[in-house]
Amino acid sequence: MPVVRRVLVQGGGVGGLTLAAALGRRGVEVDVVEASGPDAVLGVGLNQPNNALAALDEIGVREQCLAVGFPFEPLVIWNPAGVQVAAIPPPEGRYGRPSNNAISRPLYNGILRAAAEEAGVRIRTGATVWEMAEDADGVEVQLATWTGKRTPPVRDEAASRARYDLVVGFDGVRSRIRGHLFGDRYVPEFTGSANWRITLPRPDDLTAIAFALAGPVKAVLTPISPEQMYIALVTPEPGNPRHDRADFPRLVRERMAGFSGRLGELRDAVTDDAAITYTPLEQVVVREPWFRGRIAIAGDAAHTSTPHLAQGAAMAVEDAVTLAAALDEHPSLPEALDAWYRRRRDRALFVADMSLALLKQESGAELTDQEAALVQLGIPGAQARIAQEAY
Numbered sequence: 001m002p003v004v005r006r007v008l009v010q011g012g013g014v015g016g017l018t019l020a021a022a023l024g025r026r027g028v029e030v031d032v033v034e035a036s037g038p039d040a041v042l043g044v045g046l047n048q049p050n051n052a053l054a055a056l057d058e059i060g061v062r063e064q065c066l067a068v069g070f071p072f073e074p075l076v077i078w079n080p081a082g083v084q085v086a087a088i089p090p091p092e093g094r095y096g097r098p099s100n101n102a103i104s105r106p107l108y109n110g111i112l113r114a115a116a117e118e119a120g121v122r123i124r125t126g127a128t129v130w131e132m133a134e135d136a137d138g139v140e141v142q143l144a145t146w147t148g149k150r151t152p153p154v155r156d157e158a159a160s161r162a163r164y165d166l167v168v169g170f171d172g173v174r175s176r177i178r179g180h181l182f183g184d185r186y187v188p189e190f191t192g193s194a195n196w197r198i199t200l201p202r203p204d205d206l207t208a209i210a211f212a213l214a215g216p217v218k219a220v221l222t223p224i225s226p227e228q229m230y231i232a233l234v235t236p237e238p239g240n241p242r243h244d245r246a247d248f249p250r251l252v253r254e255r256m257a258g259f260s261g262r263l264g265e266l267r268d269a270v271t272d273d274a275a276i277t278y279t280p281l282e283q284v285v286v287r288e289p290w291f292r293g294r295i296a297i298a299g300d301a302a303h304t305s306t307p308h309l310a311q312g313a314a315m316a317v318e319d320a321v322t323l324a325a326a327l328d329e330h331p332s333l334p335e336a337l338d339a340w341y342r343r344r345r346d347r348a349l350f351v352a353d354m355s356l357a358l359l360k361q362e363s364g365a366e367l368t369d370q371e372a373a374l375v376q377l378g379i380p381g382a383q384a385r386i387a388q389e390a391y
């Protein structure tokens, strides 16, 4: 029997919807407020490693993800000319096969949303928390409507105040719930690199994620369906410049100048700016308990990871199912939140710290002693640790 009856989740992304579904299935009344409208652009695709698939099994959606995704085993390494030079077999671990499943982000979001709604969750889009007042018995919340991220939220005068036993901020790297808890103690920092994602037709022989490095530029090719793949390009972007969308194809081709062969052919096929997204890579890691009283943060809001281990969303999903379990297993809310944080902290922070260390190594930045020790482990060592450790 969960120690909470009513929960508000801010953020209807991967983590927020998973938590909502996991709590709804336990009979908890859950509201989700999501700033983006129903037509939000959700991005291209991502990889679900098998630890994410195991956590998704807890809310009954693993098979649906596999049915629409692209399962694969080894990670393939290409040279800058696009010739395969190695294949890293997946580590043996506790989470079984397939080791990975690449999936379209909109399809993934749709699966999670349907799971939450089936579990009785109410999802309100174009909405956010305006203010919260916490007392010993609950949190009183006033909502605001939010019509777009470039304009401020507008207090929703018509909306009555609602009370919740717990408010969880799964509201991403720019989390306002994190700001409510910690002020400006934790703000996202630009890592010096950015990610370009270019959607292209999938070559028939691209059946697993393929990595290639040319100087400080990394290209990762990910098949997400029989028809489609995307190239994720990680590039140093000193000074965090703002680029015009119209320049995206030219900038991508310039950044891929060090690639040749089949990668050069793919580069030369990049002409459509509509098929390209650009994301400056930011990092924020909260190194103290992710809750105060009845308000908590999780996922990217608490520990953002650069994509170097493809584990950020996996950590958000793990956070979600373990939080729901902790609320079920412990006799009081403070004990449940404390146990959950202790269970999650080392694993999630390892992923965040290791991912940033890999970014810095690849971009030629100076490493701290701790980062130098982490990169010694390498991607296979990090993956083995994640695959062998229980979430």
Ligand SMILES: Cc1cc2nc3c(=O)[nH]c(=O)nc-3n(C[C@H](O)[C@H](O)[C@H](O)COP(=O)(O)OP(=O)(O)OC[C@H]3O[C@@H](n4cnc5c(N)ncnc54)[C@H](O)[C@@H]3O)c2cc1C
Binding pocket: 010, 011, 012, 013, 014, 015, 016, 033, 034, 035, 036, 045, 046, 047, 048, 049, 127, 128, 129, 170, 171, 172, 173, 174, 175, 176, 195, 232, 279, 298, 299, 300, 301, 305, 306, 307, 310, 311, 312, 313, 314, 315, 316
């Ligand atoms: C380029 C790139 C590639 C990646 N590839 C992978 C990968 O292959 N595998 C993997 O596991 N991870 C990957 N990640 C990481 C992954 O995308 C994130 O870790 C994951 O999305 C975090 O989930 P979340 O639910 O915590 O936050 P998000 O997915 O960011 O969701 C937060 C939600 O909250 C909403 N929101 C924000 N502010 C408010 C507000 N004030 N009020 C209401 N709603 C709000 C947002 O609109 C959003 O829907 C990648 C990240 C990047 C940048």
